[in-house]
Amino acid sequence: MTIRISAPTRGARVRAGVALFTAGVLLLPFALAAETSSSPTPAVALTPYTLNWDTNWQQRLDAAGQSWLGYYDQARMLRLRRPDGEVATMLPATERSQAPSGLAMTGLDAGAAVLWRDKFPVKGLYLGRLNEAGESAAAPLKIGEETEPLARFELARFGSRLHALWYGEKNSAPDEAQYNLYYRAYDLESSALTPIETLMPGIYPVWTSNPQGGLMAFSWLYNESPRRIAARFRPAGAEAFGETVTVAEVGEITPIFEAFRSGERWFAVWVSEREGAWQLEGARSDDAGKTWTAFTFEDLRDFDIGAISIAANDAGTILIAVDGQPGRGVNRPKSDVRLIRSIDRGETWSTASSPRPAELAAGYVARNPIVAFGPQDGQVLMVWEEWREIRARPYANLSLDGGETWAQQNVPLPFERNTNLGLRANPGALGVRDGRFHLIMLESPNDAVQSARLVEASFAPEELAEFARLAVENAPPSSDEGLRARVMAYWKAMMEEDYTASYKLFDPFFRDRNEQMSYLRQLGRIKYGEAAIDAVKIDGWRAEVKTRVTATIPPFTAKTGEVVSRPPRDVELTEVWLWMGDDWYREYYSEANDIKYVRY
Amino acid sequence: MFAKKKLSLAVAIAAGFAGMQAAQADSVFFPYVVGSETVSTIISVVNTANGLLGLDAAGNNKAGTNNIHYALIYKQSEGGVVDNLDVCQETNYDLPTSYNDIQTSDITGYFADNALAPFTPNDQGVLFNDPSLNNNWVASGRDFALARPLMEPGEGFRGYMLVDNAAPTSSGNVSTVSGEALLLEYANGSAWGYQGFTQLGENSDTIVAQNSEFDYFYARTQSPVPVSLPPVDEFNVAFLVTPVNFPTEIASVYGAVGENQSQYWNLSAAIKFTSTGRNNTFALFDRDENPISGAQEQVVTCVGRVPASSLVGTASASQLVDGGWGDLASRRTNLMLADGTVQKPGLQPQYTDVSPKVKGGAVVFKHQVNLGSTFNGVPINGIYNDGSLLMPAAVGQ
Numbered sequence: 001m002t003i004r005i006s007a008p009t010r011g012a013r014v015r016a017g018v019a020l021f022t023a024g025v026l027l028l029p030f031a032l033a034a035e036t037s038s039s040p041t042p043a044v045a046l047t048p049y050t051l052n053w054d055t056n057w058q059q060r061l062d063a064a065g066q067s068w069l070g071y072y073d074q075a076r077m078l079r080l081r082r083p084d085g086e087v088a089t090m091l092p093a094t095e096r097s098q099a100p101s102g103l104a105m106t107g108l109d110a111g112a113a114v115l116w117r118d119k120f121p122v123k124g125l126y127l128g129r130l131n132e133a134g135e136s137a138a139a140p141l142k143i144g145e146e147t148e149p150l151a152r153f154e155l156a157r158f159g160s161r162l163h164a165l166w167y168g169e170k171n172s173a174p175d176e177a178q179y180n181l182y183y184r185a186y187d188l189e190s191s192a193l194t195p196i197e198t199l200m201p202g203i204y205p206v207w208t209s210n211p212q213g214g215l216m217a218f219s220w221l222y223n224e225s226p227r228r229i230a231a232r233f234r235p236a237g238a239e240a241f242g243e244t245v246t247v248a249e250v251g252e253i254t255p256i257f258e259a260f261r262s263g264e265r266w267f268a269v270w271v272s273e274r275e276g277a278w279q280l281e282g283a284r285s286d287d288a289g290k291t292w293t294a295f296t297f298e299d300l301r302d303f304d305i306g307a308i309s310i311a312a313n314d315a316g317t318i319l320i321a322v323d324g325q326p327g328r329g330v331n332r333p334k335s336d337v338r339l340i341r342s343i344d345r346g347e348t349w350s351t352a353s354s355p356r357p358a359e360l361a362a363g364y365v366a367r368n369p370i371v372a373f374g375p376q377d378g379q380v381l382m383v384w385e386e387w388r389e390i391r392a393r394p395y396a397n398l399s400l401d402g403g404e405t406w407a408q409q410n411v412p413l414p415f416e417r418n419t420n421l422g423l424r425a426n427p428g429a430l431g432v433r434d435g436r437f438h439l440i441m442l443e444s445p446n447d448a449v450q451s452a453r454l455v456e457a458s459f460a461p462e463e464l465a466e467f468a469r470l471a472v473e474n475a476p477p478s479s480d481e482g483l484r485a486r487v488m489a490y491w492k493a494m495m496e497e498d499y500t501a502s503y504k505l506f507d508p509f510f511r512d513r514n515e516q517m518s519y520l521r522q523l524g525r526i527k528y529g530e531a532a533i534d535a536v537k538i539d540g541w542r543a544e545v546k547t548r549v550t551a552t553i554p555p556f557t558a559k560t561g562e563v564v565s566r567p568p569r570d571v572e573l574t575e576v577w578l579w580m581g582d583d584w585y586r587e588y589y590s591e592a593n594d595i596k597y598v599r600y
Numbered sequence: 601m602f603a604k605k606k607l608s609l610a611v612a613i614a615a616g617f618a619g620m621q622a623a624q625a626d627s628v629f630f631p632y633v634v635g636s637e638t639v640s641t642i643i644s645v646v647n648t649a650n651g652l653l654g655l656d657a658a659g660n661n662k663a664g665t666n667n668i669h670y671a672l673i674y675k676q677s678e679g680g681v682v683d684n685l686d687v688c689q690e691t692n693y694d695l696p697t698s699y700n701d702i703q704t705s706d707i708t709g710y711f712a713d714n715a716l717a718p719f720t721p722n723d724q725g726v727l728f729n730d731p732s733l734n735n736n737w738v739a740s741g742r743d744f745a746l747a748r749p750l751m752e753p754g755e756g757f758r759g760y761m762l763v764d765n766a767a768p769t770s771s772g773n774v775s776t777v778s779g780e781a782l783l784l785e786y787a788n789g790s791a792w793g794y795q796g797f798t799q800l801g802e803n804s805d806t807i808v809a810q811n812s813e814f815d816y817f818y819a820r821t822q823s824p825v826p827v828s829l830p831p832v833d834e835f836n837v838a839f840l841v842t843p844v845n846f847p848t849e850i851a852s853v854y855g856a857v858g859e860n861q862s863q864y865w866n867l868s869a870a871i872k873f874t875s876t877g878r879n880n881t882f883a884l885f886d887r888d889e890n891p892i893s894g895a896q897e898q899v900v901t902c903v904g905r906v907p908a909s910s911l912v913g914t915a916s917a918s919q920l921v922d923g924g925w926g927d928l929a930s931r932r933t934n935l936m937l938a939d940g941t942v943q944k945p946g947l948q949p950q951y952t953d954v955s956p957k958v959k960g961g962a963v964v965f966k967h968q969v970n971l972g973s974t975f976n977g978v979p980i981n982g983i984y985n986d987g988s989l990l991m992p993a994a995v996g997q
Contacts, residue, residue, distance in 0.1 A: 054833070054921040101888045151888050169889070179891065203882070203891050222882070222893070254894035254913040271915065273896075278913055306914030328896045330684055330910050448972075450833065513972030515979070573754070594905075595836055595971060 043457035059428025068112035082134035102151030158213030177201035316345035321369035387600035491531035510588035627764035636756030649776035674759030684904030709745030790985035823960030824927035843869035856935035884926035932961035
């Protein structure tokens with residue numbers, strides 16, 4: 001195994017999902033096998049299938065560029081994958097019963113530091129350190145004291161100090177805020193802890209840093225009237241944070257609340273509620289947080305953002321990728337992804353544009369975008385979780401001019417058949433090292449999309465062209481011949497009451513969550529006679545089939561002995577059939593409970 | 601066949617239940633009924649009033665007498681989707697009953713089909729071998745399956761029902777008409793039900809006399825009410841919302857005119873996860889005690905289904921993978937002024953209104969269905985399909 005070092009560049013970032021360009025990853029064999037360029041190998045597994053699809057994880061590099069991967073498994077145990085692939089379990093000295101939650105990590109000179117919260121025997125924040133060999137340097141240190149920490153926190157390292165930011169629910173007085181942000185540092189050399197500093201009321205600990213170790217902390221002051229976002233700056237080497245400065249008045253926010261830096265300019269962005277609509281907005285400061293200038297992304301007004309990823313460099317290019325849905329109604333368009341760009345350090349911003357074809361936006365979900373700068377100047381990679389193929393696939397756009405235009409668009413990355421590959425903009429999810437992108441993904445082995453493992457793909461920017469070529473080979477059939485045969489096979493099974501056969505024709509998202517026996521119990525009330533296909537419309541991996549069937553409720557005998565029935569009648573149906581890579585399958589939909597299992 | 605159409609607001613305001621009977625009648629209110637090709641609502645109505653002499657040969661009330669009167673206030677789906685903001689329509693007519701009579705009917709007619717003649721004991725929507733000796737429902741020729749004409753392939757309806765008996769005198773403080781509803785999904789065999797709310801005619805000692813018989817303000821769900829949420833990946837959770845009328849006493853607090861539940865088909869209310877004070881300043885809490893902001897309001901007119909996930913922004917919902925809990929509040933959003941205009945938004949009820957007496961504006965059920973053959977990851981047999989009436993507000997509040 002080859003281990004190489006990725007030198008951090010252009011400013012560290014301590015908040016999840018932002019400083020992607022600093023993250024290097026283990027150089028593992030990648031995606032294209034050496035002997036045949038047309039057969040990409042799947043991404044390399046980092047964990048077994050013992051994670052939940054929505055688990056908490058992140059990756060950090062130590063100073064030697066080695067990868068440390070923290071994650072929770074299905075038993076809610078906090079694991080740490082060492083660079084050699086071995087896995088350690090993070091436990092406080094109390095062993096079980098414990099209830100760990102939350103995760104923050106940072107790399108050490110050799111090894112990693114991990115922060116987690118535990119409820120047993122009392123609420124605490126535990127700091128664990130692993131050395132180069134992956135062994136615990138000491139028993140986990142409890143650093144939260146009496147603040148009653150909850151499960152959102154950050155951890156960063158500058159020089160010999162580890163810096164922690166968290167929030168806790170310690171209520172010191174009836175008229176004081178229930179939730180507050182706290183800060184504390186730990187000196188790796190002296191093993192000394194600084195006193196806990198109460199920063200501001202808040203529930204979302206957000207911060208960013210400069211290369212010298214200056215920290216800008218933000219909070220939403222939920223308890224004030226009017227509510228506001230405020231910041232406090234702690235210069236590198238200072239013993240305390242400066243005064244609290246109002247950034248903006250903000251009534252209600254969602255958990256989308258991020259901070260970043262470009263050169264000497266500090267930024268915070270958040271999603272607020274303005275006049276009944278969600279709005280992405282932010283503020284910037286050129287004087288280390290003394291004054292703030294607000295800005296708003298007007299074209300994302302009423303766009304309900306679910307995830308965000310930010311890449312910023314010291315040259316003044318800022319890329320903000322988001323996903324979301326317009327409006328807030330019960331029935332609204334599916335999630336799409338957008339990219340906003342600035343080349344003048346946030347003085348002006350581009351419109352929020354989707355990298356996807358417009359005709360796809362209405363029909364298929366796209367979410368969880370991640371954006372990062374490439375190994376060469378001007379290179380930008382945007383990846384997102386694309387559902388146009390019914391299963392989750394990572395799709396990518398590559399730019400060679402800082403995101404102004406795309407050299408490669410909508411390129412599916414390699415995948416293993418019958419799996420779903422999900423993305424999360426977690427720390428270390430996408431990085432650059434040795435001229436290659438490294439992308440960590442969640443891979444579900446089936447369409448239940450519940451259990452998962454972490455996998456990593458690496459690829460050079462120029463390899464996207466090959467991926468695009470392969471995608472053409474994997475395109476669904478354009479002829480409807482096979483589809484018509486499958487549709488008629490389904491109705492033949494229904495007419496013959498061969499429900500075992502009809503079950504097998506339903507989409508695998510349904511079948512992987514519902515045993516055949518459960519399906520069989522639902523059927524038999526309605527009987528079908530004739531069936532005919534009126535029209536077929538194939539649109540990529542999805543097809544709509546208009547079918548006419550004759551249906552009746554068979555006579556049944558009431559308690560009185562009377563026989564009750566309904567006469568046969570013709571019913572016109574619009575069925576949805578899905579191409580799953582090997583054949584067409586009927587999309588399951590429970591009208592009664594408004595349930596589908598497909599996620600596109 | 602009922603025409604599927606959306607009524608304008610003006611029409612809906614003007615429309616009342618022309619068929620409703622004398623003001624002294626007792627009534628029962630079923631806040632949520634539903635029907636489709638695979639779902640039906642079974643309604644049982646008990647009448648304990650006497651003096652209801654039945655229908656004449658033409659199916660009308662005999663002169664000087666009253667019968668039991670069913671009203672279905674409904675909205676139909678289009679493309680399989682029922683719009684929460686649609687105004688309802690109404691169908692109603694008299695059906696025979698008699699002293700101590702119980703009638704159980706399937707409002708979609710699925711289990712009691714009158715497609716075959718002659719009539720059988722399972723015809724006309726009437727279930728369970730109900731003899732026709734006293735109330736003579738067979739001879740009336742009337743179809744108790746009020747929603748049968750709404751049944752179209754691929755479509756369905758939601759609604760609520762009001763049933764009154766026009767009893768000449770009430771029997772003390774007990775309504776002479778009562779009932780239960782059972783929502784049955786016959787594809788899966790799953791069901792849930794509830795007991796209807798009852799109200800007395802205005803001659804009795806009612807809570808709010810001036811709106812009496814169809815005043816169902818008291819039926820509103822406590823606001824806010826704590827609600828638990830299961831993991832989003834294993835359960836499909838929604839709230840079934842039916843706005844309730846504001847009687848004069850409550851409406852006047854907001855400068856509006858009093859209503860009763862039978863008067864309008866466009867009563868609107870909103871629900872929202874909201875704070876209740878310094879110990880709960882946020883929308884929701886996850887299963888690890890972390891507060892989550894980002895609540896958003898959803899408005900329902902007449903009746904509607906609100907997915908739990910739609911009550912917070914997408915980013916907030918993504919933090920509820922394992923579920924959690926929140927305080928769910930409701931408020932009316934379209935109180936009317938005497939001149940027929942809608943009260944200004946700022947003067948409408950707010951979640952922050954202090955007096956518990958005026959809090960709340962809707963009956964809310966929590967409906968949850970498991971996704972797949974597991975419960976907490978453990979394989980189970982059958983479908984978990986549960987509807988729970990959330991705690992009603994305390995009487996007198």
